[in-house]
Amino acid sequence: MGAAALVGLGLAQARPDRVVLVITGDGEQLMGMGGLATVAVAAPRNLIIVVLDNHHFGETGMQRSHTGLGLDLAAVAGACGFAQAREITDAAGVEEVARAIGEPAAGPRFFAVKVCAENLPRSLPPRDAVHVKNRLRAHLGFGVS
Secondary structure, three states: OOOHHHHHHHHHHHOOOOOEEEEEEHHHHHHOHHHHHHHHHHOOOOEEEEEEEOOEEHHHOOEEOOHHHOOOHHHHHHHHOOOEEEEEOOHHHHHHHHHHOOOOOOOOEEEEEEOOOOOOOOOOOOOOHHHHHHHHHHHOOOOOO
16 A cells, blocks of 8 residues: 555556556555655656545554545645646546546646445455466556566
8 A cells, every 4th residue: 555656657658558547445545645745757748646535544443544634635745747737626627537538648647536425335356466467467468477
């Protein structure tokens, strides 16, 4: 956890011909705050980070997160130097994000999408690092080791 934006940065740098969309949660992004600065400095034009912000750490028991205490992730991304950084609070804003995926950009884009805090049943992904690595490599068309 905490590396979603940086993994997206690596993919964006490896595939500048493709738009890379990272979708993560507020808790995960809070663990990787420094990654926002790194992404902004690298300035990939093909990277979009969308944070689904429910103001809670959903995976660990729905404790209130820093965003629930007032931290504005879009403002942090903007201060880091993202080309676009916005907070989305309605369906029209989500449609704007969907349109942005296909549009050229001057640099990385960041959208904090506010969502309801619900403690829904979840199916967590495999945590076997070798399995996860090989699944990603296979998806990208690389050999599996």
